Amino acid sequence: MDNGASSYRRFREDGDAEGLAEIIREYRDGLIMYLCTYVHDFNTAEELAEDTFVYLGTKKPRDKGGSAFGTWLYAMARRIALSYLRKAKRRGEYLTENCGEIPQDEITLEESYIREERRITVHRAMRGLKPEYAQILWLVYFERMSVKDAARVMNKSAHNAETLVYRARNALKAKLLEEGFVYEDI
Numbered sequence: 001m002d003n004g005a006s007s008y009r010r011f012r013e014d015g016d017a018e019g020l021a022e023i024i025r026e027y028r029d030g031l032i033m034y035l036c037t038y039v040h041d042f043n044t045a046e047e048l049a050e051d052t053f054v055y056l057g058t059k060k061p062r063d064k065g066g067s068a069f070g071t072w073l074y075a076m077a078r079r080i081a082l083s084y085l086r087k088a089k090r091r092g093e094y095l096t097e098n099c100g101e102i103p104q105d106e107i108t109l110e111e112s113y114i115r116e117e118r119r120i121t122v123h124r125a126m127r128g129l130k131p132e133y134a135q136i137l138w139l140v141y142f143e144r145m146s147v148k149d150a151a152r153v154m155n156k157s158a159h160n161a162e163t164l165v166y167r168a169r170n171a172l173k174a175k176l177l178e179e180g181f182v183y184e185d186i
Contacts, residue, residue: 007020008063032045150165152183
């Protein structure tokens with residue numbers, strides 16, 4: 001799959017439901033974790049990801065091709081999350097921080113435990129950062145987007161996103177050191 005564009009094109013133009021299923025399989029987990037940086041609740045993030053895929057499946061918006069398909073999809077999900085947050089604020093709802101952690105690798109019990117503890121520490125530290133710091137770090141390092149694509153998703157200029165990545169990395173490093181996390185590549 002070429003980042004979902006051909007699958008979406010098959011779905012949108014030919015009505016091939018398998019194209020949409022491929023997109024959901026490919027982007028679901030990453031989209032949920034990204035949305036969790038906005039809403040700080042795993043269940044709500046799951047619902048917003050579902051809303052994004054429902055919107056994609058029912059409205060069939062046109063991808064103008066100005067960026068990679070994943071960038072376009074994440075930007076759409078971001079708009080849906082922001083809309084949700086605006087409505088929740090008007091209703092007086094308060095969101096708690098309840099994001100899930102990344103599933104455990106199956107190498108050895110000891111290595112997987114250590115790896116999971118590091119992930120939990122990094123995710124906990126990211127939740128302590130400013131929301132836009134956590135979002136840019138998630139997009140660039142976990143979703144492996146270019147800074148330019150992450151800038152499009154977050155509706156920022158490329159220069160602003162580069163500065164944001166720099167500051168977010170420094171803030172994360174300081175937060176990890178503050179929590180006693182020792183890793184040579186921070």
